Structure formats: C-alpha cells, structure tokens
Amino acid sequence: YYIMTFFNISRIFVAAQGLGVAQGCLDRTLEILTNRKDDYRRMEEVNFTIAEMATRIEASRLLTYKAASYLFQFKPKPEITSMAKAYASETAVFCAEKALELTGLEGITGDLERYFRDAKILEIWEGTSEVEKLVISRFLTKEEKA
Template identity: 40%
Template sequence: EEQKEKYLVKVARGEWISSGAFTEPAHGSDITVLDTTAKRDGDYYVINGTKTLISNAPIADFAVVLCQSEPGVRYKQTLLIVDKGCEGFEASKIEGKMGIRASPIGEYSFNNVRVSIENLVGTEGMGFYHTLEFLDLGRVGVAAQAVGMAQGALDRALRYAKERSQFNRKIADFQVIQHKLADMAIQIEAARLLTYKAAWYVDKGRIIPELTSMAKTYATEMAIRVIDEALQIFGGYGYIAEYDVERYYRDVRITPLYEGTSEIQRNVIAKALLR
C-alpha cells in the first residue's frame, strides 16, 4: 500500500512517468533467465546489468526492473523499483524509432545500484510470475490499442473514399473500394468483440492467458492488414505524413511485438489447447 501511495497516485495524476524494464540485449521473448542480477546485501539489493528497448526509459521517474535473484536458475527473479537519480543507475535514449514516437525508448545500465528492500514488488523470487500476470493484463490493452488504430484508419479511409474522385466518380462508388471497406469493418468488429470478451473476464477478476493472447494476436495482426488497406485506398497521399494513415502505418507495427510477440502468444494458446 505504501508503494501504491508513493508511485501510483503520482502516475495517475500525470506527475510521474513509469517504465517497466524486462527486456535485455540478449533476452527478449525469453526472460526465464536474465543477465541483470539483484544480490541481497542486508536491507538492500545490489543491481548490476543492462536493460534495453525500454519504453519511457529516458523520461521515466522510476522503473520496475526484473532482476535475476538466483544466477542461472530459470524463473527465479525478483521485481524491484528503482528511482531516477539512484547512484549507478543511468538511462540513455535510443534514437531512430519507427513509430509511436511520442513515447521514447532507451537503455538502462545498473552499476552496483543499491535499492532498499522496501522497493521489492510482490514476493522475492516470484518476479517472473508477477511479470507474466502484468503482461496478461497488458495484452488486453494492446489489443484495444490495435482496434482503436484500425477503427481510426477505417474512418479516415471511408471519409476519403467519399470525397476522392477518379474517372468522374467517387472512388467509394467502385466495388473494389467498397469490398475493401467492408472487409476492414468485418475484421475490426471481430477483433473488438474478442478484445471485449478478454476485458470482461479481467473485470470479473479472472485472467485467462489464452484468451488475452488470442485477443492480442488477432487484433494486432488485423490492425496491420486494415491500416495497410486504408493506406492503399489513399494511394500516394497515404504515404505522406500530412495524412494520419502514414503515422498509423508506422505506429501499428509495434503492436505484434511488444507485450509479447505473436509467436509467443501462439505458444500460450497452443499450450492451453493441448493441456
């Protein structure tokens, strides 16, 4: 409760920015064993290692860091809060990001960073499982993000098709464009309902990993297809930054990657089907 009061209230008010540090240079999808370590030293943990591709790293006020607490032992990890300004804790910005540029990414380095045991999140040694639960919830959010982006692309493509004329006709009058729009709408609605179902279970206090994985996988891959079609309807104009679909096209590509790749989601789904 003290952690919630100290950190979450300020995040909710927009006063602080948070980041979650899980990915490492040698560990992306596989976080069962990590190189970043946290060694207990009395009432402190001493952290050493590197995290990379971390959202908000250059601007975050604190990071929730997944650390290996038993070197070389799978799943034996601990989550720790590290505050900006801690001695030995440095953040650097990674330049040249393709999309979602409003949220910078960066790298964290930890050189004998000492954090109090009061900064322990959850239970020592259970950080891997805490992280999985966090990702299960996050996947519903990413699915919703993808649905929203696809809906935005459809709205703009529909409006453009009604306004743009070629061969003395509005391009919305051509059946090929009508079918594109219809297919886009079908896919968006299917993804929306799947996302709502996953979210409904979360609201009921029940997280179903295979369902959140289904929602994320379908919605994110759907969004890529829909936005690609929207850009096609815009033609050459869709390739220009003046039009929103150009940004959507860049932004959407991260959705099948972060919070777990589509390949990892299919592993989760298949495991649930076969157990």
C-alpha cells in the same frame, strides 16, 4: 503467476491500442474516399476491402471485450488475452496496409502513414504474434489433456 498477470493486463491494453489504430484507419480511409471526385462505392474491390476491414475490427473489438471481461471478473484467461492481442495487432496492420493502398498518395503523405508505423509495433509489444500463438496452443492443449 505475477508475470502472467502482468501480461494478461498489458496485452489487453495493446489489443485496445490495435483496435483504436484499426478503427482510425477505417474512419480516415472512408473520409478520404468520400471527398474524392470518383465514386468509390461503385468499385467492387474497394467495397470488399472496406467490408473486410470493418469485419476484422468488429471481431477484434469482441475479442478484446471478452478478454477484459474475464479479467474484470478476476478469472483471466491467458489464451483469450493472447488471442485478442494477436488478432487486434494483426488487424491494425491489415487495416493500415489496406488504408494506404486505397488512398494512395493522400494516405502516404497524411496521417495514415503514422497509423501504419503505430500498427506495426503492436505486433511486437508484449509478445510477438508467434509468441501469442504459442501461449494459445499451450493453454488449449493443456485443457484438452485435463
């Protein structure tokens, strides 16, 4: 019981870190692209990637808030907490990779490279994404049988 309570709390923190890294990647990418001479807004693929990053960030934010809300009500839901942690950390890696792709040399030599390293470790801390998916599936199948 105590270990699961600890993981419910710490996974929310990791999800919040992932959310911060992902948002930082998006913000920095937009800043770099805005300062370029070419007009990135005319490039469809770039716009689609930015939209995908923003959508995943918002979904991660909502999952993280939902997990924290259950915890603050003293009714933690480990499956929601695991969803938030897994999705937010995967989103952080996705956004970091896309940020590096979109910004090229500027991103690699700047702070986006650090964001990528920070994002990658989030997939491992407090349980890998595969472990999180096991937790989610166990709770969902347990509820269906009950």
